[in-house]
Amino acid sequence: MSSFLNISSRTLISLIILAIGLLGMALALLSGDIHRKHALHNHELSIQNMLQLKAGVILDGLAGEAAQLGIAQQHENKFRQYFDGRQLAQLQQELNIQFHRVYTTAGLIDLEKIAVYDREYNFLVESTEGVNFLLPEDVPCAGMFNAARQRSGPERIKVLSWLCSYGGRVYQSTVVPVGGLSPRGYLVIVTDPVTNLLKIGDSMGMPISIYSESGDLLHQSAGWSEVFSYKDYFISESPLLSNDNNTVLVIKTAENIEPLYEKLPQTRTLVMLGVGIATAIAVMIALWIMDKTIMRPLEQLNSGLSRIRRDRSSLSDKVDIDGTREIENLANNFNEMTAQLSHLYKRLESMAFTDQLTNLPNRYLFNDKLRMAFDPHKKQGGGFALFMMDMDKFKIINDTLGHQIGDKVLKEVGVRLMYSMRGTDRVMRVDDLVDDQLSQKLVARLGGDEFAAIITGVNDNQRATVVAEKIIRAMESPIIIDTHTLNIGISIGIALYPIDGEDEVELMRKADIALYAAKNQRRGYMFYDATKDREAEDGQNLESDLGAAVLSKQFDVYYQPKISLKNGEIIGGEALLRWNHPTFGTITADRFIHLAENTGVINSIAELVINMACEQQSKWVSMGRKLDISVNVSPSDVHSYSLVETIKRALAKWNTPPERIILEVAESSLTMDRVHVLSVIEEIRRMGIRISIDDFGLGHSSLLHLRELPIDEIKIDKTFVRDIVGNNANEAIVRSVMVLADRMGIDVVAEGVESEAVLGCLRELGADIAQGYYLGEPMPLEEFESWMKNQPMSLLRALF
Amino acid sequence: MRDRKLFIFAYLVIALISESTSALANHENGEKHVAPDNIPGVVKVDAEGLITLVERMPDLIMIDARIAKDREYGYIEGSRSLPNIDTNCETLAILIPKKTTPTVYYCNGPKCGRSVESIKIAKSCGYSNIYWYRGGFEDWKDKNYPFLKDAGKK
Numbered sequence: 001m002s003s004f005l006n007i008s009s010r011t012l013i014s015l016i017i018l019a020i021g022l023l024g025m026a027l028a029l030l031s032g033d034i035h036r037k038h039a040l041h042n043h044e045l046s047i048q049n050m051l052q053l054k055a056g057v058i059l060d061g062l063a064g065e066a067a068q069l070g071i072a073q074q075h076e077n078k079f080r081q082y083f084d085g086r087q088l089a090q091l092q093q094e095l096n097i098q099f100h101r102v103y104t105t106a107g108l109i110d111l112e113k114i115a116v117y118d119r120e121y122n123f124l125v126e127s128t129e130g131v132n133f134l135l136p137e138d139v140p141c142a143g144m145f146n147a148a149r150q151r152s153g154p155e156r157i158k159v160l161s162w163l164c165s166y167g168g169r170v171y172q173s174t175v176v177p178v179g180g181l182s183p184r185g186y187l188v189i190v191t192d193p194v195t196n197l198l199k200i201g202d203s204m205g206m207p208i209s210i211y212s213e214s215g216d217l218l219h220q221s222a223g224w225s226e227v228f229s230y231k232d233y234f235i236s237e238s239p240l241l242s243n244d245n246n247t248v249l250v251i252k253t254a255e256n257i258e259p260l261y262e263k264l265p266q267t268r269t270l271v272m273l274g275v276g277i278a279t280a281i282a283v284m285i286a287l288w289i290m291d292k293t294i295m296r297p298l299e300q301l302n303s304g305l306s307r308i309r310r311d312r313s314s315l316s317d318k319v320d321i322d323g324t325r326e327i328e329n330l331a332n333n334f335n336e337m338t339a340q341l342s343h344l345y346k347r348l349e350s351m352a353f354t355d356q357l358t359n360l361p362n363r364y365l366f367n368d369k370l371r372m373a374f375d376p377h378k379k380q381g382g383g384f385a386l387f388m389m390d391m392d393k394f395k396i397i398n399d400t401l402g403h404q405i406g407d408k409v410l411k412e413v414g415v416r417l418m419y420s421m422r423g424t425d426r427v428m429r430v431d432d433l434v435d436d437q438l439s440q441k442l443v444a445r446l447g448g449d450e451f452a453a454i455i456t457g458v459n460d461n462q463r464a465t466v467v468a469e470k471i472i473r474a475m476e477s478p479i480i481i482d483t484h485t486l487n488i489g490i491s492i493g494i495a496l497y498p499i500d501g502e503d504e505v506e507l508m509r510k511a512d513i514a515l516y517a518a519k520n521q522r523r524g525y526m527f528y529d530a531t532k533d534r535e536a537e538d539g540q541n542l543e544s545d546l547g548a549a550v551l552s553k554q555f556d557v558y559y560q561p562k563i564s565l566k567n568g569e570i571i572g573g574e575a576l577l578r579w580n581h582p583t584f585g586t587i588t589a590d591r592f593i594h595l596a597e598n599t600g601v602i603n604s605i606a607e608l609v610i611n612m613a614c615e616q617q618s619k620w621v622s623m624g625r626k627l628d629i630s631v632n633v634s635p636s637d638v639h640s641y642s643l644v645e646t647i648k649r650a651l652a653k654w655n656t657p658p659e660r661i662i663l664e665v666a667e668s669s670l671t672m673d674r675v676h677v678l679s680v681i682e683e684i685r686r687m688g689i690r691i692s693i694d695d696f697g698l699g700h701s702s703l704l705h706l707r708e709l710p711i712d713e714i715k716i717d718k719t720f721v722r723d724i725v726g727n728n729a730n731e732a733i734v735r736s737v738m739v740l741a742d743r744m745g746i747d748v749v750a751e752g753v754e755s756e757a758v759l760g761c762l763r764e765l766g767a768d769i770a771q772g773y774y775l776g777e778p779m780p781l782e783e784f785e786s787w788m789k790n791q792p793m794s795l796l797r798a799l800f
Numbered sequence: 801m802r803d804r805k806l807f808i809f810a811y812l813v814i815a816l817i818s819e820s821t822s823a824l825a826n827h828e829n830g831e832k833h834v835a836p837d838n839i840p841g842v843v844k845v846d847a848e849g850l851i852t853l854v855e856r857m858p859d860l861i862m863i864d865a866r867i868a869k870d871r872e873y874g875y876i877e878g879s880r881s882l883p884n885i886d887t888n889c890e891t892l893a894i895l896i897p898k899k900t901t902p903t904v905y906y907c908n909g910p911k912c913g914r915s916v917e918s919i920k921i922a923k924s925c926g927y928s929n930i931y932w933y934r935g936g937f938e939d940w941k942d943k944n945y946p947f948l949k950d951a952g953k954k
Binding site: 070074154157158180181 | 848852854874878907945946
C-alpha cells in the first residue's frame with residue numbers, strides 16, 4: 001500500500017465523509033444560488049402578472065370612464081338634436097364644448113379626442129380640440145372598427161376599448177354606441193392612458209417607469225431615480241400588449257432588494273451550519289457503525305493472530321466474530337486457515353522427531369531420550385545398555401540397486417529391529433535375564449543405515465548379549481525386495497551405563513568404538529573394550545585421511561607367496577595392499593578397507609591395486625617368471641560393471657596376460673544380489689582372468705552351489721585351516737571342500753598355514769596349494785623378489 | 801329576601817329589553833327588501849339574455865316596473881312604463897295583447913321588489929310567458945349597455 005494511505009481506516013473514512021460533507025455544502029450553496037435566481041425570475045413573473053392585472057383594471061376603468069362620458073354626451077339634448085339632424089358643424093361645436101367640460105372638470109381621464117360615427121361606423125365629425133392626428137378622419141386603433149362590425153348578439157351594443165400606439169404615443173380608443181338596443185351611431189372617445197397607468201406604481205408600492213414600444217421614456221414615477229442609489233435593486237420589465245397583440249408599452253418596476261441580500265449571508269451561514277452538523281453526525285454514525293462492524297472484529301482478529309504468534313498451541317482456537325459479511329468471511333477463512341495450520345504444525349512436530357522412512361524416533365528424539373535415561377537410573381541403580389547398530393553391506397545395496405531398494409531395506413530393518421526388541425519371545429526366556437516388564441526399549445534411526453537402541457534395565461554383558469543375539473538372528477533371514485534376495489548383516493556396538501560412561505557423549509562414543517570393532521572383526525556385536533579404544537579412534541582418523549591417500553598414492557603392494565605343496569614351487573603371490581600412513585606408518589588392508597567402503601574411495605583403491613598388479617605381472621612376464629598374481633577386490637567392487645572396465649583398461653595398459661591374474665572375491669560378496677554379481681564375475685572371467693573365492697567357509701554359500709559358480713579357485717578361510725590339527729570338524733570341512741573342488745576341477749588354496757603341524761596335516765589331506773605365515777609372510781616387492789631367490793631350498797626342506 | 805326580589809326585577813327588566821330589541825330588529829328586516837333569486841314559473845334572464853330576447857322575439861313586451869321618477873334617469877330602449885303599484889289585470893291587458901305574449905319585467909335591480917310584485921300580479925291574471933330581468937337597470941348601466949333618457953329632463 002502506498003504510504004499516503006498508510007493511515008488508520010478511521011481517519012480514512014472520516015476524511016471521505018468530510019469530503020462528501022464539503023461537497024454537500026458546495027451543492028447547497030450552488031443550489032441556493034440557482035434557487036435564488038429562480039426565485040427572482042418567479043418574482044419577476046409574478047410582478048409581470050400583477051402589472052398586467054393592474055393595467056387591465058386601470059384600462060377597464062378608463063374605458064368605463066370613457067363610456068360614461070359617451071353616454072352622458074349622447075343624452076345631451078343638443079347632441080341628440082345635431083346628431084339626429086346631421087348638423088355636423090353644430091355637432092362639432094357641441095363636441096368641443098363637451099371636450100372642454102370633461103377635460104377641465106373630470107381629471108380622471110386624459111381626453112385626447114371625441115369623434116362621431118354613423119351606425120355603419122362611417123366617420124361623421126370629430127372635435128377640433130385635442131391632438132391632431134395625421135389625417136382629419138384618422139383615429140388610433142382604426143382596426144377596432146372591423147372588430148366592432150363583426151360583433152353580434154349582446155356584444156353588438158357593448159362598449160369596445162382598444163389600446164394602440166400611434167405616432168410614437170399610446171392611446172386608448174373607446175367605442176360607445178349612440179342609442180339603445182339598436183345603435184344609431186357611435187361615439188369614439190380617445191384617451192391617453194399613461195398617466196392612469198402610473199398609478200400602478202402607487203398600488204404596487206414601487207416606483208415605475210413607462211417606455212414606448214421603441215424604448216422612449218414616456219413617464220416615470222417620482223421615486224424611480226432613487227432606486228439606483230441602493231446597493232441591490234431589482235428591475236422587472238412587463239410588456240403591455242395592444243389588442244392586436246403588439247407591444248405598445250413596456251412598464252418597468254424597480255425594487256430595493258437590499259434587505260433580501262442582507263439576509264443572504266445569514267441564511268448561507270445557517271445552511272453551512274446545518275450541513276456541517278449533518279456531516280459531523282454522519283461521520284460519527286459512520287465511525288460508530290464501522291467501529292462496531294469492522295474495526296472491533298478486525299481488532300479481535302488481530303489479537304487472535306498475535307495470540308497465535310505468542311503461543312502456537314492456540315492455533316486451533318477459533319475466533320468468534322460478529323461483523324459485516326466480508327469480515328465474517330475473513331474470520332471464517334482465518335479459522336479454517338488456523339485449523340489447517342494447527343494440523344500442519346502438529347504434523348511438522350511429529351515429523352521433526354520421527355524418521356519418516358521407518359517411523360522410528362529420529363536422532364533428535366533419541367538424543368533427548370538418551371539424556372533423560374541417565375538421571376533416574378543413577379538413583380535406582382538400574383542402568384541401561386546403549387546399542388549402536390550399522391548395516392554391514394548397506395552402501396553396496398544403495399550404490400548398486402538404488403535408493404528405492406535401499407529405503408525398503410531400511411524400512412524392513414526398522415521393522416525387524418522393532419520386532420526383535422519387543423521382547424515377547426517366550427521361547428527365548430533366558431532365566432528372566434531380561435525382564436520385559438521392567439525393561440524399556442527404544443529403537444531409533446539416527447540416519448543412513450545407522451540405528452541405535454536404548455534398553456533400560458540391562459546393564460551387564462550377559463543380558464545385553466541376549467538382546468544383541470536376538471537382533472542378529474532377526475537379520476539373518478534374507479530380505480526379499482522385488483526380485484532381489486538380499487542378505488544383510490548387522491553390526492552392533494554396545495556400551496553400558498553406568499559401567500562404560502557417565503554421560504551421553506561418552507556413552508555414545510564408546511558404543512561407536514564398539515561398533516567399529518565389531519565391524520572390523522566381522523563379529524555381529526561387540527562390547528566396548530577400553531583396550532580397543534585407541535584403535536577405533538585411529539579408525540576415525542584414517543577414514544578422513546583416505547581420500548588424500550588415494551590421490552597421493554600412499555599405497556604399496558605386499559606379496560604373500562602361494563606355494564604348491566606338491567613340489568614346493570612358488571606358483572604365485574597374493575597382492576596385499578598396505579597404506580603408508582604419514583603418521584601411523586604401515587596399515588594393513590583389513591584396517592582401512594571397510595573405511596574405504598564407507599567413504600566410497602574403494603573403487604579408486606581397487607583401480608590402484610589392479611594397475612599395480614598388472615604392471616608387476618608385465619615385468620615378471622618380461623623377466624620370464626611364471627607367477628600368478630592374486631588381487632583382492634571388495635564386495636562393493638564386484639557389484640559394479642565399472643570393475644570390468646577397470647580391469648580391461650589395466651590389462652591393455654600394461655599389456656598383461658590375463659591368465660596370470662587371479663581375482664579374489666570374498667565369499668560374502670556372492671550372497672548379496674547374487675545374480676548381478678555373478679554376471680560381473682563372468683564378464684571378467686571371459687577376459688581370461690581366473691576367479692578365486694576368498695574366505696570360503698565363512699559365508700552362507702552352500703557347497704552344493706559351488707558348481708553353479710564361474711570360479712577357478714577356492715581359498716579356504718584361515719579360521720578352518722588354523723585350527724585343523726586335532727579338530728575333526730574343521731578337518732572334515734576342509735577335506736570335503738577339497739574333494740568337491742577336485743571333482744569340479746577347481747583349485748583349492750588353504751590359507752592360514754602358520755605352523756608345521758598344520759602344513760603336515762594339509763599334506764596328509766592332499767592339499768595342492770597353501771599360503772600362510774609359516775610358508776611366507778606378505779613382503780614388499782624387493783623382499784619378495786630376493787625371498788624367491790633364496791627361499792626355495794628352505795621351503796623344500798620344510799616340506800619334504 | 802330583598803336581594804331575591806331585586807334579582808327577579810332585574811331579570812324581568814332584562815327580559816323585556818331583549819324582547820323589544822328583537823322585535824325592533826325584525827321590523828327593520830321587514831323593511832329591507834331583497835328580491836328572491838327565483839320566481840316559480842318565471843324564466844330569469846341577465847342583460848345579455850334580455851338583448852337576445854329582444855332580437856329573437858319581435859312581439860316581446862318589456863315592462864319597466866319602476867315608478868315614473870326612476871325612469872327619468874334612463875331606461876332600456878323599447879320598455880314600457882308600468883309601475884308595480886299601477887299594475888293589475890286591466891292595465892296589463894292594455895299593454896299585453898295575449899296572455900301568452902312573451903313579457904319581460906325589470907325594475908332598478910335586485911334590491912327593488914317592484915318587478916317581482918308585477919310578475920306576481922301578472923301571473924295571478926293568467927299571464928304565462930313571463931321573463932324576469934332580475935339585475936334591472938342598475939346592472940344594465942354597470943355593464944355600460946346603452947340606455948335612453950327622455951329629452952328635456954336632467
